[in-house]
Amino acid sequence: MTRWIIGWMLVLAVTPAIAEPVRVAVASNFLAPLERIADAYAAQGGPALRISAGATGQHYAQIVNGAPYDVFLAADQARPERLVAEGYARPESRFSYAVGRLVLWAGAKASLPDNGLAGLAGHPLRRLAIANPELAPYGQAARQALDATGQWSALSDDIIQGQNVGQAFQYLATGNVSHALVAASYTRLDNAPDGDWVAVDARLHDPVRQDAIILEQAPNPEGARRFVEFLQGPVAGEILTRFGYQTAVPRS
Amino acid sequence: MNLTPVWISLQLASVTVVVLLVLGTPLAWWLAVGRSRWRVPVDALVALPLVLPPTVLGFYMLILLGPQGPIGGPWLAVTGDTLTFSFTGLVITSVLYSLPFVVQPLRDAFRGVGAGPLEAAAMLGARPLDAFFSVACPLAGRGFLTAAVLGFAHTLGEFGAILMVGGSIPGETRVVAIAIYEHVETLDYASAHTLSAGLLVFSFLVLLAIYTLNRRGRSGGMV
Known part of the structure; x- marks a missing residue:
């Protein structure tokens, strides 16, 4: 009996480490491409993404108040910058994942x-x-x-x-x-x-750079890091281009 | 801080309550004393906004009031204006949104009056409409007060449906709840705090006033 319980405890302890989903807060305009990227990620054996789409300012307010997201895909650069400045996000993880047209x-x-x-x-x-x-x-x-x-x-x-x-x-x-x-x-x-x-001629407006960042309080930082790597890779890049975004550019 | 949204909300709530009292009183009366077999389904219909998410109302309104919609289309043809993104459109949406908050207290008040006083008035020679205005309405006075105040307060708190059909036009459709949302969105928490706290205190005072009035009425043995 004891052995059985210990066995189950081991299973329960190990399972999340393998399959724990990555929680992504995403700006609404990027929801459709992210869903495709999530499918492609799952097809390569990655964990499921738990996606919360919404307005970037509302996501910011939720994150500051302890929302358990791992990755934040913002609609702009200002909010991720501010999260970094306030200590809620990991500065080295910030990059522009998409440039909108x-x-x-x-x-x-x-x-x-x-x-x-x-x-x-x-x-x-x-x-x-x-x-x-x-x-x-x-x-x-x-x-x-x-x-x-x-x-x-x-x-x-x-x-x-x-x-x-x-x-x-x-x-x-x-x-x-x-x-x-x-x-x-x-x-x-x-x-x-x-x-x-x-x-619209891209010279008529500043590029709409959308920044991604891993949060300081991420419940699954390792999963977040791996997903962000995938987001910067060629498979995600192909999906981005297909949706009319320019792909990630060097940090400005 | 810009206080125009507060003013818009107060205007919207006032107009909505007036429209609802005019339309809702005969409806509530019919629900209270009518004998039609349609009474129960209509009662359920009136209560719908209590349980539906405001997004359902907002979504249908966006389609019905839009320039190709069955209401917005004819309106556009007649007036040259679209109903969505207009104060008029917000009034129509709010009338539906706050309908149960006005009709239900009125209906209950009319039920409380009962048939007795009206029969007495009829025996004294009053015609039905006369009896309604000079007997039933005064007896249902507190019902009217409750209906008006609840309808007003509930319209002030409207958000989801207006977010969908209003378009947030300053000075026309940007109501206080939308302004708060936008202040949070732009991280202007100071303004969001001021407006939110104001709404909180105001709503509490409104409810306190109603409950106090109702209690006093009851202990005084009225109606």
Whole structure:
């Protein structure tokens, strides 16, 4: 009997070390590619990822208050930097895992201006959705692109701000806006809505660098380290490119 | 700190309560005294917002009120404006969201009045509508107060549905709950604290007032 109990205790003690999942907090815009990456990781024998998608600022607040994530895939660089500065994350682990691109998308009943984004202000349009420039990096990029083409003030009455780029995209998909400036990754979704899109010239806005970081309080730091390695490898890189991201670049 | 969201929330809650009292009173009366076989299903329908996640309401509203939706489409054709991302759209959403909080206290108050006083009024020659306004409504006074205050407070606390259909337009659809969410999101915890604590204290005072009034009413032997 005693031997049996000790045997089971050994099994219970060893099992988590082998299969303990890696908990990943991910910005909503990167959820779809991360799910593919998780599948590819599992196919190579990696542990399952436990994915929590959400807004980066909310994730930050949860992490500071003890949320048990291992890896944080943020939508920007500011929040990971701040976590490092405050001692919640491991500085040496920070890197840009993806650089996002912006597209201008015209919904099913709308059309794109002939000369792309620059012609938007003079084009028939019923509301333009962008992510909130104060909250979301894609919103900031959208604002920069509209500023750079001299259209921000002309369009400001038509602009609807989503909480994040995902919500801006959802306004387009439900037909509540005719146009949207969203992440290029949405063009690769299986269930992308009807409509046309055109890439926004990357010189019109700062690159949307998204940083990854391993948390100081990670319950599974070894699993986190291995997953981050995989994220920087060629298999993940191929998925990233397919979703319209540029792959990881040297830390800025 | 910008206090416009507080003002928007107060406006939204006030308009919603007025609309709900106008629409909810006949509905509550019908639920209280009606004999139709539809009464029970309608009662259940009214209670739905109590149990549904606000995201369900927000999702349906985004589709119904959208420019291609069955409500938003005709509205756009007639007024030239879309209902989503507008104050009007928030009012429609809030009326549904707070419906049970107004209709249920009214219904219970009308039930408490019972048929007796109205029959007496009818015997004295009052027509039904007359009896309703001059007998039933005054007797159900505390029900009206509870309904109005609960509807108001509950609309102030609305978040999920508005997040989905509002678009967070400053001065139009950015209500206080959304403002708090955005302050947390941008790590502006000082503003988030101020607004949150204000809402907390206000909500507590509202509930305290209702409970005090109800208790006083009961011990005074009214109704």
